[in-house]
Amino acid sequence: MLKIIKNSNTFESTLDTVLKGIKEPNLISRIKKHKPDLIKEFESYEDNTTKGNGFKIPIHNFSKRLNIDPLVVGSLRHSELSSIYSSHFVPERLDSRVIYNTILASSVEGCPYCGGIGSVKELDHFLPKSKYPQFSLLTSNLVPSCKICNQDLKKSKFAEVYEDQIIHPYNDFNIFFEDKWIDVNFNPNHEKKIEFFVSPPDSWSESDKKRADFHFKLFDLAERYSTFIAGEYLNTKQSIENLRLVHDNQFIIDCILQHVIDGAKTPNDCRRILYEALKRDLLSSINPII
Structure with a gap:
């Protein structure tokens, strides 16, 4: 329950940095084509989470076993949007890793979910990318957290009603x-x-x-x-x-x-x-x- 300051990189600048590390021309072309739509998704995220309405954002289900890979934004599918994070944002060899590390270091008092008793070790997707892949690169959806809060307790949980939302470290009510x-x-x-x-x-x-x-x-x-x-x-x-x-x-x-x-x-x-x-x-x- 620690309030932390959002990363100064805009979604657009983060996306531009990530694009530099992508090698597939077709994916680059489609991301650029749907960039305005992705920015609208970001604006919707900010509007909803600052009003306590994050639970109202529609989910997108994915299942490799059942061959379910829906279109999420334009021609961009769930698997593409979610994999961009792990393949083109996290790797240390990429320019985008600087953004990752900056977010990781932003909660100087410790993990914001547990009020600082846990040491920050990784980034958590506040709205899990398994359900909201369009936000996999959104810096205000990336929360520095401890492993207990992220991997052991929160996992990929998401809310369906207002009362079941955890406190958003960037956007929630004061x-x-x-x-x-x-x-x-x-x-x-x-x-x-x-x-x-x-x-x-x-x-x-x-x-x-x-x-x-x-x-x-x-x-x-x-x-x-x-x-x-x-x-x-x-x-x-x-x-x-x-x-x-x-x-x-x-x-x-x-x-x-x-x-x-x-x-x-x-x-x-x-x-x-x-x-x-x-x-x-x-x-x-x-x-x-x-």
Whole structure:
């Protein structure tokens, strides 16, 4: 749930760079012929995803086994549009690899899907190219991600209704990035002692609350956040217990909690969420339950 900045290369300039690496004259000719149509597809993508309507974009099914290879844009078939990415965009020998690497490095805080706990290793097609091959080269459809989010959890999933859309790191509504919608409970009986959960603001629509919950569950953030932060939680808890022998709660907050809260760059950073919860307990109780 990290907001990241789109790559500065336009779809048209990216396509022009990719064309330099294609050797088949017939494919080059047809791509150039249908370039205006591809640009219209890009504009449709931007319009729909910025309005939360990505799920409304029609899918295109492909099956080599069943010999299903539909025309997607003009005379360009599914197999051609999807293979352009792997054959003419990704290879390191091509000029287009510079664009690939720039996008890969754009999320400096980590994987945007899991809020930065995963290290970026690859590019994910936000709308999978298996269903939306016309967007295989669209830079705003290419998301730097960790392998767990991309290969293990998201895979080639796509939404059919608004509530089942994951959060778009480039184009989605600001509430998903600027509002706090994840919180944590302390549970002494839980194996990891802490439980993260979805808690959107009351001002959100029910549809947006369901979307946040869908994203949270799809990327297994309750388990992953608890595992990621478990060691730090236990160490911080012990430090608080030691300090409480000689200092008041406000001193402890100022000494070991507030700098972490202030240093977090997003409201849903799991470390910030944890430290805010510790702070709440210290402020609300003489003997906090942590």
